[in-house]
Amino acid sequence: MMPPSDHPPMEPADRVARALLEELPNPPPGAELRVRHALRTSLATPRPGLRRWAFASGAVLAAALLLFVLRPLVSPGPAPLAQALRSGDEAWTSAVIVPSVSLSFSGNGNVFGTTSAPEIQWERGTVHVEVVPERGIDLSVSTREAEVRVVGTGFSVTRDALGTRIDVLHGKVAVTCLSGDSFVLEGGASRTCLPTSPGALLGRARALAKMGAPPAEVITTLERGIALAERGPQLDELRVRRIEALAEAGRRVDALAAARVYLENGSPLHRTDVLRIAASLSLSNRGCSAALAYLQALAGSPEATPEDHARLSSCSATP
Amino acid sequence: MNVSDTLTRAKDGDLGARDLLLKEWLPVVLRWCTALGGPRVDSEEAAHDVMMVLIRRMDTVYDRGRLPAWLFGVTRRTVARHRRRAWVRYWVPGAHADRPDPSGGPARLYEVSETSREVQLCLDSLPTLDREILILRLYEQRPDSEVAELLGVPIGTVKSRLHRARDRFIRQAATQGLVAGGELGS
Numbered sequence: 001m002m003p004p005s006d007h008p009p010m011e012p013a014d015r016v017a018r019a020l021l022e023e024l025p026n027p028p029p030g031a032e033l034r035v036r037h038a039l040r041t042s043l044a045t046p047r048p049g050l051r052r053w054a055f056a057s058g059a060v061l062a063a064a065l066l067l068f069v070l071r072p073l074v075s076p077g078p079a080p081l082a083q084a085l086r087s088g089d090e091a092w093t094s095a096v097i098v099p100s101v102s103l104s105f106s107g108n109g110n111v112f113g114t115t116s117a118p119e120i121q122w123e124r125g126t127v128h129v130e131v132v133p134e135r136g137i138d139l140s141v142s143t144r145e146a147e148v149r150v151v152g153t154g155f156s157v158t159r160d161a162l163g164t165r166i167d168v169l170h171g172k173v174a175v176t177c178l179s180g181d182s183f184v185l186e187g188g189a190s191r192t193c194l195p196t197s198p199g200a201l202l203g204r205a206r207a208l209a210k211m212g213a214p215p216a217e218v219i220t221t222l223e224r225g226i227a228l229a230e231r232g233p234q235l236d237e238l239r240v241r242r243i244e245a246l247a248e249a250g251r252r253v254d255a256l257a258a259a260r261v262y263l264e265n266g267s268p269l270h271r272t273d274v275l276r277i278a279a280s281l282s283l284s285n286r287g288c289s290a291a292l293a294y295l296q297a298l299a300g301s302p303e304a305t306p307e308d309h310a311r312l313s314s315c316s317a318t319p
Numbered sequence: 320m321n322v323s324d325t326l327t328r329a330k331d332g333d334l335g336a337r338d339l340l341l342k343e344w345l346p347v348v349l350r351w352c353t354a355l356g357g358p359r360v361d362s363e364e365a366a367h368d369v370m371m372v373l374i375r376r377m378d379t380v381y382d383r384g385r386l387p388a389w390l391f392g393v394t395r396r397t398v399a400r401h402r403r404r405a406w407v408r409y410w411v412p413g414a415h416a417d418r419p420d421p422s423g424g425p426a427r428l429y430e431v432s433e434t435s436r437e438v439q440l441c442l443d444s445l446p447t448l449d450r451e452i453l454i455l456r457l458y459e460q461r462p463d464s465e466v467a468e469l470l471g472v473p474i475g476t477v478k479s480r481l482h483r484a485r486d487r488f489i490r491q492a493a494t495q496g497l498v499a500g501g502e503l504g505s
Contacts, residue, residue: 014457020488020497021442021454021458022458024438025436026353027346027349035367036341038364042367
């Protein structure tokens with residue numbers, strides 16, 4: 001592509017169209033890794049081409065004869081797999097996808113790959129896997145956050161708003177998180193691969209807050225999302241949630257500073273909420289004189305409540 | 320490795336050269352599939368199909384210079400096939416067995432803002448040729464000559480098609496409330 005300086009000047013309408021097109025979503029995080037995975041699986045599965053059929057037809061009789069003679073000695077090659085895994089809400093379902101691999105799961109996913117290299121693409125919920133060791137089974141479980149490879153062990157993979165958690169019951173598994181971490185987990189160990197996109201990190205922060213996790217963990221998650229997000233509604237939401245989390249954590253000075261920066265940046269989203277937080281923090285920190293400007297701005301907002309007006313009246317009356 | 324050699328060596332079965340080709344072109348193809356496929360197409364599945372064609376039929380690409388146009392041609396045909404399949408799934412109940420949700424589930428919904436979805440729908444409503452020219456010329460900012468080569472049309476056609484596509488896109492965006500009326504026209 002041409003560098004920007006080599007482009008002819010854009011017409012105004014072109015600029016408008018381009019600004020809109022820049023809002024198009026990018027491929028989801030980890031897409032390349034998953035496509036490469038799928039390509040490896042597809043290439044490992046033999047596919048007869050048209051030309052091969054021509055040669056194969058002449059050899060079929062000879063092959064059949066040979067197989068008949070050698071039948072006791074020949075074992076079939078790996079067969080391709082394609083199976084959906086679906087269980088009802090809160091229900092657990094068992095399945096044996098190949099003789100040496102048994103699953104029990106509550107959630108959704110799909111099985112691809114071959115009978116010797118099954119590949120479970122897990123979307124949500126928990127799947128528990130038991131692989132009989134020393135049967136030459138190369139199994140992988142992949143989610144949007146992680147890839148787990150195993151040869152002979154028992155483990156669970158749970159994917160929810162918090163990310164992908166791997167719990168190993170016995171044996172060893174090799175895990176690669178999309179964030180770049182790679183590690184080997186042994187029996188009794190657990191690790192979580194965190195989401196890698198701003199939206200998913202926002203989801204994780206909300207889930208943590210709902211679970212009552214320490215505010216510091218919620219703040220760390222939000223800050224990770226802020227670092228990744230581009231300008232727009234998602235970044236605004238992450239910043240506002242961070243302001244709330246800082247206030248809840250008792251970090252009032254930090255919360256007020258962040259609120260001030262947010263209001264100065266002029267985003268209309270959540271403006272009333274942030275004004276309310278800034279007014280409350282200023283009132284509790286330094287009283288009416290510090291809060292008055294925020295209360296006045298809040299009272300002028302169409303979303304102001306009677307309580308907001310009452311606080312302004314009260315502060316205005318204060319000498 | 321010299322880029323011309325990469326294709327030649329990949330055709331000869333050199334897996335390292337094939338990996339280099341995948342590394343160079345998979346991100347581009349994924350971007351094309353995401354932008355051109357629209358919200359109902361699984362862009363990863365489409366990109367997988369495109370790369371499989373590349374791997375299996377790269378011997379029909381006669382020189383390195385033809386590869387981008389060849390690959391774009393495969394992408395547009397693959398995306399068209401996936402869009403038809405998505406249409407069948409939408410209108411014909413039970414036509415296909417359960418498949419992964421191309422929207423990516425709840426986590427993906429968080430990642431795609433409301434504006435992104437609206438723009439995607441706006442683009443999706445346009446004819447295929449309009450979408451292609453907008454993505455290649457305005458979104459990826461390729462020069463007219465490169466776009467002409469990818470689409471297999473003269474440069475003059477690129478310019479005239481771009482104006483029509485752009486105006487249709489902005490008009491549709493205005494009906495969806497994505498742009499103000501004053502931004503219509505040059």
